[in-house]
Amino acid sequence: MDLSKRFPQKRVIITGAGSGIGRVLAHEFAKKQWNIVIAEINDNRAKETADQIKNLGGKAIIVHCDVTKPADIDKTIETAIKELGGVDIMINNAGVSAGGFMEKISLEDWNWILDINLKSVIYGCRSVIPLFKKQKSGYIINVASYAGLVCLPEMSSYNVAKAGVIAISETLRTELSPLGIGVSVVCPSFIKTNLMDQFRSPDVRQRNLAQGFFNKSIMSVEAVARCIIRSASRNKMYILPQIDAKCVWWSKRHFPRLYFKSSAFVYKKGLVEKFLGVNPDA
Numbered sequence: 001m002d003l004s005k006r007f008p009q010k011r012v013i014i015t016g017a018g019s020g021i022g023r024v025l026a027h028e029f030a031k032k033q034w035n036i037v038i039a040e041i042n043d044n045r046a047k048e049t050a051d052q053i054k055n056l057g058g059k060a061i062i063v064h065c066d067v068t069k070p071a072d073i074d075k076t077i078e079t080a081i082k083e084l085g086g087v088d089i090m091i092n093n094a095g096v097s098a099g100g101f102m103e104k105i106s107l108e109d110w111n112w113i114l115d116i117n118l119k120s121v122i123y124g125c126r127s128v129i130p131l132f133k134k135q136k137s138g139y140i141i142n143v144a145s146y147a148g149l150v151c152l153p154e155m156s157s158y159n160v161a162k163a164g165v166i167a168i169s170e171t172l173r174t175e176l177s178p179l180g181i182g183v184s185v186v187c188p189s190f191i192k193t194n195l196m197d198q199f200r201s202p203d204v205r206q207r208n209l210a211q212g213f214f215n216k217s218i219m220s221v222e223a224v225a226r227c228i229i230r231s232a233s234r235n236k237m238y239i240l241p242q243i244d245a246k247c248v249w250w251s252k253r254h255f256p257r258l259y260f261k262s263s264a265f266v267y268k269k270g271l272v273e274k275f276l277g278v279n280p281d282a
């Protein structure tokens with residue numbers, strides 16, 4: 001069912017709405033006159049998104065929110081209750097990216113990515129579920145990544161964080177179903193956004209590879225955002241906007257032995273960097 005019909009009060013919280021997928025999701029909701037709470041750590045970017053929302057016909061409320069702080073997430077939800085009377089959709093989207101060989105990723109960087117990409121989703125869900133139970137309605141959209149489904153090499157910390165987000169979403173999909181509360185998990189492959197700005201890796205190699213993937217990406221962030229909203233309105237569990245992600249995940253599920261054999265071959269022969277046209281160690 002169309003989300004605006006299902007939730008006529010049209011209230012959505014989007015974490016990390018100051019850029020990329022979060023910002024463009026905000027645009028799409030604004031076009032349908034939704035009330036959007038921007039929960040963002042970067043105040044300047046949050047303000048830009050708020051101005052764009054207003055120009056598109058939506059209402060914007062900014063909450064300065066660091067998603068690694070449970071108190072900031074609680075404050076975001078309290079603001080939505082005070083200003084809008086509740087929340088219909090919670091989109092746990094804020095995130096960063098990282099790469100590196102397993103043994104070289106520092107423990108500090110492990111904590112950094114798990115805090116921002118995984119624990120933030122735990123905080124977001126813990127904080128909003130009591131409200132959704134009280135309202136007897138609501139929808140959670142967690143933005144993970146296809147990296148959490150297929151676990152690409154040299155990306156262990158990012159893969160683990162996103163696999164955790166998928167596990168939370170799968171758990172809640174059943175746990176919240178008796179109450180009619182919806183849950184979807186978004187698993188995109190590479191999309192050109194500002195995600196590389198905060199990218200961390202011990203070697204330049206992973207940055208070059210990631211940049212190569214971003215340069216090859218063809219689906220626009222607008223098309224991804226529209227796909228997310230359309231899929232949530234159809235109550236889809238797994239949202240994979242791009243065909244490449246769908247194909248790789250399909251082959252891993254149906255032919256796991258062949259999948260791991262062929263990915264090892266491709267990795268050993270350096271075929272990915274050839275395809276991307278990059279010299280990762282340069």
Ligand SMILES: NC(=O)c1ccc[n+]([C@@H]2O[C@H](COP(=O)([O-])OP(=O)(O)OC[C@H]3O[C@@H](n4cnc5c(N)ncnc54)[C@H](O)[C@@H]3O)[C@@H](O)[C@H]2O)c1
Nearest residue numbers: 016018019020021041066067094095145190191193194195
């Ligand atoms: N771009 C891709 O290729 C891609 C692919 C798969 C998944 N994703 C996921 O999509 C989500 C959005 O990423 P994006 O590509 O739009 O990147 P982006 O960098 O353009 O946007 C991320 C936003 O999150 C905000 N943010 C970062 N740390 C925060 C914190 N501690 N508290 C609050 N806000 C914070 C940033 O300020 C930024 O506005 C992320 O979870 C990312 O992992 C992106």
